[in-house]
Amino acid sequence: MPNLKRTKIVATLGPATSNKETLRAMINEGVDVFRINFSHADYTDVKQRVKMIRALGKEMNTSIAILGDLQGPKLRVGIMKEEVVVQPGDKINFCTGKEFEGTAKKVYMNYDNFPKDVNPGERVLLDDGKLMFEVLETNKKDTVKTKVIQGGPLRSRKGVNLPNTNISLPALTKKDKEDAVFAISQEVDWIALSFVRHAEDLKELQALIEAHSEYKIPIIAKIEKPEAVKNIEKIVAYCDGLMVARGDLGVEVPAQEVPLIQKELVLIAKRARIPVIIATQMMETMITSLTPTRAEVNDVANSVMDGADAVMLSGETSVGKYPVEVIRTMANICKSVENSNLIKVPHEPPHIRTNRYITKSVCYHAAHMANEISAKAICTLTNSGYTAFQISAWRPDAHILVYTSNRRILSRLNLLWGVKSFYYDKFVSTDETVDDVNSIAHQHGFVDKGDYLINLAAMPITDKGMVNTLRVSQVK
Structure with a gap:
């Protein structure tokens, strides 16, 4: 029987995942997407890792997605001369310009417009909010003069957050543009953009992708x-997926507001029928321990029950001691809660009459009909992957099996909840194609004799147009 986990797991690559056998074991335990974090990426290393993942995909007859995650305008302090511990009430200057070693009196800041952008009374947070000025x-x-509100050790190269400041930095820095062009050359399946603030940030990345790739890489x-x-x-209208990045979000807004923001973002993504990933500190203790805390287990389970398409691991797989065990643990949590009827799915049918309204409507009814007749699988033929996004968002009980002759989207679809994709390039008559895809579903153990399936196709099949046909069939 196939691995029946429907929630996808995103694992970050790093020193702990540098050999092929570890990657193979992680895929076996349930990794669906590998993330390249361009904040700490060496191009030669990334090339090797991408090659390894693509080779493993072929060997293991599976499609693993690769997500390139751009750093965005990450603000940092410079190197400190010695260990500095600041106390509430201390005065300290943040200075831009030529880099220097920091002391208890002044610290270098890598963001030239900082003195122009900030105003008296605003907060400067350091090291994930541990220090506050x-x-x-x-x-x-x-030069910006500040007073310490919350003290502690001030360490080299720590990240800075400015929750009240309107930052003039572009979301796509020079480094991000170089990293994006490199990621495109490696044919990654998805690109994530950090610190998005406006729809314009995404438009700029879209233009960059169009200029360097004949394929539209989703953002x-x-x-x-x-x-x-x-x-x-507005942001949802210009992206292909969302990530709830709870690390920086929990520093930029009061931490107690993050749980409701997470729930709201998941709902918005489901309504827009785009995937949503929940990230940061999901299984943090498993970086050094074989057992997660009860709170972490609950966090992963609740994210799945909120309706996330994917849950993400960062340090746990990039530098942690137990990259394989953490995947196994996470997969078990996902499987134990994801089929609960406590999970609510948005039920309003598509109503905006775009040119894809027919396809959307067919997908919506396929998902609901599959539940009504207890169909075991929904099989769809697609060239763009559009129907996979649509059906997945309705979270049917049936397996979502996607057949495509477009190799570029095979692994991309691996991020979507419940979707399993197959390469298929025989577009003959409808009857033959339906029989064919149904027998593939049977061979792979998704359906048994006598089970009902729902088949979606574009008629005529050879035109590869928009889905306009729904057909119920039974496994012979």
């Missing part, structure tokens, strides 16, 4: 800024 004054040129918008939450409806 208040801006006292700025000379609008190269995931990482939601980690309050502005992104505010502009979410």
Whole structure:
């Protein structure tokens, strides 16, 4: 019987996942997508890893997706001269310009417009919010005077968050553009953009992808800024997936607001019928321990029950001691809760009459009809993958089996909840094709003799047009 986990697992690559056998074991335990974190990526290393993953996909007869995750405008302090511990009430200057070693009096900041963008009274957060400063004054040129509100050790190269400041930095930095072009050359399946604030950020990345690739690589918008939450409806119109990046989000907005934002973003993604990934600290203790905390198990389970397409691991698989065991543990949590009838799916049918309204409607009814007649699988033929996105969003009980002759989308679809894709290039008469795809579903153990299936196709088959036909068949 095939692996029946429907929620997808995204695992971040790193030193802990550098050999082929570890990657193979992780795929066997349930990894669906490997993430390249371009904040810490070496191009030669990435090339080898991509090659390894593609080779394993062929060997294991599976389609593993690769997600290139761009760093975005990550603000950081410079190198510290010595160990500095700041106390509440201390005064410290953040300076831009030529880099220098920081002291207890002044620290380098890698963001030239910082003095121009901040205003007195705004907060500066360091090291995931562990340290907190208040801006006292700025000379609008190269120095910002601050007072420590919450103290602690001030370490080299730590990330900076400015929750109240309107930052003038573009979402796509020079490094991001270079990384994106490299990721496109490696034919990644998805590209994620960090610190998205407006729809314009995504349009810029779309233009870059169009200029460097004949294929449209789908974009995931990482939601980690309050502005992104505010502009979410516009952002959703220009991206192909969302990531709830709870690390920076939990620093930029009060941490207690993140759970409801997570639920809201999942709902918005489901309505837009695009996938959503929940990320950050999901199984954090498993970086060093074989057992997750009860709270972590609950967090993963609740993310699945919110309706996430995928749950993501960062340090757990990139630098953790137990990259294979953490996947096994996470897969078990997903499988134990994902079929619960406590999970609510948006039930409103498509109503906006776009040119794809017919396809959307057919997919909506296929998902509901599959539940009504207890069909074991929905088989769809697709060239663009569009129907897979649509059917997956309705979360049917049936397996979603996608057949395509477009190799570029085979692994891409692996991020979508419940979707299993197959390469299929025989587009003959409808009857023959339906029999063919049904027998493939049977061979792979998704259906048994006597089971009902729902087949979706574009008629005539040879035109590869939009889906316009729904057919119920039975496994002979």
